[in-house]
Amino acid sequence: MSNLVLENVSYVYRNAETAAVKNASCEFENGSFYAIIGPSGSGKSTMLSMLAGLDLPTSGDIKFQGESLNEMDLDRYRRESITMIFQAFHLFPLMTVTENVCYPMELCGMHTKKAKERAKPLLESVGISEEKHGRFPANLSGGEQQRVAIARALATGAKTVLADEPTGNLDAANTVNVIEILRALAHEKDYCVIVVTHDPEVSDMADVVYRMKDGVLTRER
């Protein structure tokens, strides 16, 4: 079964004259790394926010592992089933690296001690060495901050990763590094990774590329 399925999904913003997403149908499987490309304003973020359960389609249906998002507890879906990574890393500035990664686990009810035990190997898996775990985000480079954001996104174990321009603030070397991490999650750990991007370097590394144009989604390759 596909992890996420869109069936004739449209989204119209309140007061808008045309739909931001028009009749999109597609499937996203575990084990693959997807890119969604397309010009500014074409509907990429709108599509991602529906996949994230932040907005329900105006018409059509999105199914997660066979169940319609319309019928699910969306707070729980967002907390437990999916995870998001943003361009602006949204790390909590007054929390240390470790505390940032522990936060979503504690939100799911895990004790601090256990969360810390889990945070350590997660951070090491994205190349953040132990000496940096006690630092505040401001004292890391941009690429390091984004890798901490990825570790935090992986903390709950949710295997559907949705990322909106996750490399938008990074240089070429860090972009490749971050995409390698996301791609390895898909290929080695069976994650479903969906990345919205303007960057051809990112989409070149994807298994499947979808293109958005004026709200219309087509499969590019």
Ligand SMILES: Nc1ncnc2c1ncn2[C@@H]1O[C@H](COP(=O)(O)OP(=O)(O)OP(=O)(O)O)[C@@H](O)[C@H]1O
């Ligand atoms: N809250 C909103 N209310 C009304 N219209 C919106 C809202 N958010 C986005 N839109 C419109 O919906 C369309 C799609 O926007 P969306 O943010 O999905 O584009 P995008 O492809 O992510 O663009 P970018 O690459 O610039 O991030 C645009 O025409 C935009 O102006």
Ligand SMILES: [Mg+2]
């Ligand atoms: Mg966008």
